[in-house]
Amino acid sequence: MKSKKESRIRRAKRTRAKISELGALRLTVHRTPRHIYAQVIDP
Numbered sequence: 086m087k088s089k090k091e092s093r094i095r096r097a098k099r100t101r102a103k104i105s106e107l108g109a110l111r112l113t114v115h116r117t118p119r120h121i122y123a124q125v126i127d128p
Contacts, residue, residue, distance in 0.1 A: 104128065 087095070104111055111126040 115122040
């Protein structure tokens with residue numbers, strides 16, 4: 086059985102591959118206690 090981290094990384098890689106295949110935009114969000122930063126990434 087894979088560790089939690091390995092399976093999470095694998096799932097993220099698969100999701101990013103699918104997104105780039107579709108040519109869709111990706112939204113990444115970084116949250117701090119005071120601010121929320123959002124970034125749109127074009128493949």
